[in-house]
Amino acid sequence: MSTTTGERTLGFDEALAAYDPAxxxxxxxxxxxxxxxxxxxxxxxGAEPNTQVCPVCLGLPGALPVVxxxxxxxAIRIGLALNCSIASWCRFARKNYFYPxxxxxxxxxxxxxxxxFDGYLDVELEDxxxxxxxxxxxxxxxxxxxxxxxxxxxGRIHGATHSLVxxxxxxxxxxxIVTKPIxxxxxxxxxxxxxxxxALRDLLKALEVSDVKMEQGSMRCDVNLSLAPSGSxxxxxxxxxxxxxxxxxxxxxxxxxxxxxxxxxxxxGSITQxxxxxxxxxxxxxxxxxxxxxxxxxxxxxxxxxxxxxxxxTVEALRATLPEPPAxxxxxxxxxxxxxxxxxxxxxxxxxxxxxGETVAAGASPAAARKWWSGEVAxxxxxxxxxxxxxxxxxxxxxxxVVELEGLVTGGRLNDSMARQAWEGVLDGEGTPTEVADxxxxxxxxxxxxxxxxxxxxxxxxxxxxxKIRGGKVQAVGALIGQVMKExxxxxxxxxxxxxxxxxxxxx
Amino acid sequence: xxxxxxxxxxxxxxxxxxDLSEAELDRMVGELGVILESVATVQQxxxxxxxxxxxxxxxxxxxxxxxVRPSLSPDAALAGAPDAEQQRFSVPRILDEE
Numbered sequence: 001m002s003t004t005t006g007e008r009t010l011g012f013d014e015a016l017a018a019y020d021p022a023x024x025x026x027x028x029x030x031x032x033x034x035x036x037x038x039x040x041x042x043x044x045x046g047a048e049p050n051t052q053v054c055p056v057c058l059g060l061p062g063a064l065p066v067v068x069x070x071x072x073x074x075a076i077r078i079g080l081a082l083n084c085s086i087a088s089w090c091r092f093a094r095k096n097y098f099y100p101x102x103x104x105x106x107x108x109x110x111x112x113x114x115x116x117f118d119g120y121l122d123v124e125l126e127d128x129x130x131x132x133x134x135x136x137x138x139x140x141x142x143x144x145x146x147x148x149x150x151x152x153x154x155g156r157i158h159g160a161t162h163s164l165v166x167x168x169x170x171x172x173x174x175x176x177i178v179t180k181p182i183x184x185x186x187x188x189x190x191x192x193x194x195x196x197x198x199a200l201r202d203l204l205k206a207l208e209v210s211d212v213k214m215e216q217g218s219m220r221c222d223v224n225l226s227l228a229p230s231g232s233x234x235x236x237x238x239x240x241x242x243x244x245x246x247x248x249x250x251x252x253x254x255x256x257x258x259x260x261x262x263x264x265x266x267x268x269g270s271i272t273q274x275x276x277x278x279x280x281x282x283x284x285x286x287x288x289x290x291x292x293x294x295x296x297x298x299x300x301x302x303x304x305x306x307x308x309x310x311x312x313x314t315v316e317a318l319r320a321t322l323p324e325p326p327a328x329x330x331x332x333x334x335x336x337x338x339x340x341x342x343x344x345x346x347x348x349x350x351x352x353x354x355x356x357g358e359t360v361a362a363g364a365s366p367a368a369a370r371k372w373w374s375g376e377v378a379x380x381x382x383x384x385x386x387x388x389x390x391x392x393x394x395x396x397x398x399x400x401x402v403v404e405l406e407g408l409v410t411g412g413r414l415n416d417s418m419a420r421q422a423w424e425g426v427l428d429g430e431g432t433p434t435e436v437a438d439x440x441x442x443x444x445x446x447x448x449x450x451x452x453x454x455x456x457x458x459x460x461x462x463x464x465x466x467x468k469i470r471g472g473k474v475q476a477v478g479a480l481i482g483q484v485m486k487e488x489x490x491x492x493x494x495x496x497x498x499x500x501x502x503x504x505x506x507x508x
Numbered sequence: 509x510x511x512x513x514x515x516x517x518x519x520x521x522x523x524x525x526x527d528l529s530e531a532e533l534d535r536m537v538g539e540l541g542v543i544l545e546s547v548a549t550v551q552q553x554x555x556x557x558x559x560x561x562x563x564x565x566x567x568x569x570x571x572x573x574x575x576v577r578p579s580l581s582p583d584a585a586l587a588g589a590p591d592a593e594q595q596r597f598s599v600p601r602i603l604d605e606e
Contacts, residue, residue, distance in 0.1 A: 033574050034574050034575065034576055035574050035575065035576050035577070039577075040575060040576055040577030040578075041576075041577070041579045042576045042579070048582070048595065049582070049594065049596050050582045050585045050586060050595055050596060050597070051579060051581075051582055052579050053579055053580055053585045054577075054579050054580050054585075055580070058580075060588070066570060066571065066572045067570065067571045067572070068571065068572065068574050069571035069572065069573055069574060070573075070574035071574070072571060089568070091562060096523075098523075098525055099602070100597070100599040100602065103597075147602075148594075148596065149602075150593075157602055157603055158603060160601055160602070160603075161601060162598055162599060162600055162601055163598075163599050163600075163601070163602055164593050164594055164596035164597065164598055164599075165596055165597040165598075165599060166595075166596050166597075167585075167597070296519075296523060298523070301562035301563075302562075303562065303563060305563075305570075306563050306565065306567040306568055306569070306570045307562075307563070307568045307569075308568065309568035309569055310569075
């Protein structure tokens with residue numbers, strides 16, 4: 001099977017001229033509990049293979065699962081944060097299948113009795129409009145093991161002679177969050193899909209129930225997509241694209257499948273209901289297994305577990321622990337910080353909200369916090385392929401240092417361009433802002449005598465400009481300030497220079 | 509109750525990964541049919557107004573605290589495996605391919 005060339009696709013606009021897309025998104029989130037869903041094995045990422053397994057998660061005869069209390073609480077909190085109803089009584093079910101990623105030959109999941117159902121999440125798009133995504137359900141289940149396919153050329157399952165399985169991940173608590181069909185998004189479908197997953201990630205992060213690292217697989221997204229003739233209101237045959245594990249890929253996968261479905265349908269063909277695999281490198285999907293009787297999971301209630309029946313008091317106590325919803329928090333912070341919509345969006349896109357919050361809490365002005373975390377740091381982090389918070393953490397650059405830097409400016413020791421140099425020194429690992437300023441000899445000349453002398457010589461050298469200012473054209477002062485600063489080799493405060501020039505020319 | 513068909517048995521055999529010959533399929537249709545008929549007797553029990561039961565104990569919310577307990581050693585975990593490699597369970601090829 002080739003993964004480098006895709007099937008024929010129509011252009012996105014052309015596809016939308018004839019068809020309406022409908023989407024359904026299934027997101028799996030690994031909870032950040034210390035132990036697995038049904039046993040006390042640890043859940044650390046990256047442990048040596050098969051060192052976090054026991055008779056329960058290996059499905060050995062006679063082992064009995066017991067539900068992790070924190071996982072149930074997390075599931076209820078997620079449900080509440082998604083505006084869902086919480087089941088007053090629900091059970092686990094066995095999902096039976098034969099695939100060696102579960103040693104039990106079934107996955108313990110929930111079937112027709114999810115813990116949470118009928119909710120919604122409002123997601124904000126780039127243009128500021130809000131799209132409400134309805135949530136069908138959120139249910140509890142367990143993760144599967146990880147397989148290593150041996151003997152094929154590329155480590156893929158195709159062509160492998162056998163597979164090696166590590167069950168460390170098997171049994172880690174998962175919450176699967178399923179949307180209702182997302183309709184009426186038209187050309188915004190890819191953006192809505194991405195914005196939903198992004199908003200969900202923010203929400204789960206704020207709930208502190210998961211580290212939601214898509215690149216490590218603790219949050220994974222499956223994209224269901226179908227097309228129907230424009231305006232028909234019908235639902236077409238869907239495909240389910242798995243393995244879509246970055247925000248950007250969610251958007252790209254929707255766009256690709258829209259074009260592929262449209263090409264098949266407009267050519268008179270029909271869509272096969274199947275699983276498709278997303279290829280991050282080439283940006284296409286390829287056919288996986290066809291949904292068939294192999295997916296007759298023969299669900300039945302799990303006889304080894306008793307029902308989960310949270311009381312109203314329990315649910316309300318958990319509701320009281322919910323954090324401020326991320327969207328409301330953003331609005332509140334924007335107002336508190338006095339940022340424009342554009343500034344706030346840049347800050348959000350750069351993932352700076354928490355860092356700026358900490359910096360402001362440490363004593364910096366919101367403007368300074370935004371300024372220093374957005375410029376040079378962002379450029380360098382981007383070059384390293386990191387986000388600013390993790391880059392800053394790795395370098396040991398802290399909110400306190402931004403506060404210190406701002407203090408050097410407001411205290412009159414540094415002007416803006418000197419502060420930039422000091423900050424670069426901090427990023428170069430030369431020490432704190434004060435240490436860098438000391439080492440690099442950054443210091444505004446406090447001796448106004450030198451500054452006054454420079455002003456006098458500049459005025460003498462520019463009699464025309466000086467005359468204009470005397471005559472009331474105060475805006476011409478800029479040209480003189482520039483020359484004074486040059487004469488002072490930048491070691492002067494521009495505001496003070498301006499003041500002295502204006503005084504000398506009778507405009508002070 | 510509808511009779512068990514030969515196709516039903518073939519489908520179940522496929523799901524259970526049991527290879528049945530044509531002769532065995534024919535035999536199992538009869539044998540499973542008898543078993544289903546016998547079990548069907550319980551359907552005569554009066555169940556009107558009786559809630560379906562999935563667990564014999566009238567318990568709910570049996571949970572454990574989120575506290576780590578020792579896992580097996582990898583050697584112990586792999587001891588029962590027919591084959592192991594690189595500290596992992598070795599399983600036969602997953603996909604049937606030409």
